Amino acid sequence: MKWLLIRCYPARWRARYGDEFEAILEERPLGPFDVADILLGALDAQLRLRGVGADVTQGRGISMSRRIGGFAGISAAPLLALAWFLGYGPVAIDGVVPGALLLAGLSLLLVALAGLTAFQARTNPHATWAAFAVPAIGLAVFSIGATATVVTGDDYWGLTMLGVLTGAVGSALFAIVTYRTAVLSRGAALLIGIGSVLPFAVAVTNFYALLVVALIRFLLGWFALGIQAIRLDRPSTFARPT
């Protein structure tokens, strides 16, 4: 009887779960409820392994978006730091290298935003996607303004600054949503949030050193968020096995 029930499952399923499943069935006598439950389970396994269930691909997609977002966040932070260092730091150089690094870093930041938003959107889709849209628009506007300035030689300062301001407000929103969702690191969300808001304090205080502090916090936040997003694949630790 038990052998027959197990044979109702697909071969691929039996290869993975067959032994342990059989061990469970041997633990206690089977009643009518158990037989019906196993037959329904076998039907479910047959349908799923034939690709009828959409949940498998959806779940993999969510994990993939988290990993892509994590790697993009990790890559974006050093690229943007290098762009700032070469563009405005003590060894500032002229030319397209800082600009190209900046664009590459911002593009990766957009990918990180999209990936981690898709991952977090399971909890509160409307707020999460809204928090993605604002910084994404800001980054896109900034990229257009900066590229137009370099390519045409005209001054698109207003457009560029509009992008920066929108991006900063949006980053703060993303940080708030990430903090409230509490699926990813709250510490990293705090770093990003503070890094996004601090530049507004510069406008009030004229204390420009705050810009450096803001940039470091912002980039550290994205780096930490990316690392933590990838580390979610690791098992949690427990005190004792059963």
Next chain:
Amino acid sequence: MESKVPEFGRFAEPSLLILVSLSDGPKHGYAIMQDIETGTGRPMGAGTLYAALARLEEQGLIEALQPVDRRRPYRLTAVGASNLAEQLRGLSEFAQKGLRQLGKTSP
């Protein structure tokens, strides 16, 4: 209430029960069944258990450990622990809202 794991469909409740059972450490299938029956007063069939376990494993919420004899223990991953906390918070808020409403409508 919005489902926290809509991709589990009809296996959402069994999946939640399994995650809770694994929250205090790794367990094999039969131990999970016993734990759930003790905790809820209702048995979970082996067919339902393994349909939910397969989904949880595919989603990366649990992972299988090396089998001991033919018993294979499962444990929560960090994603699974985070997902469980998220679901339990949602359920807690839902329960509190229900209790508040009940207080308003009770004589």
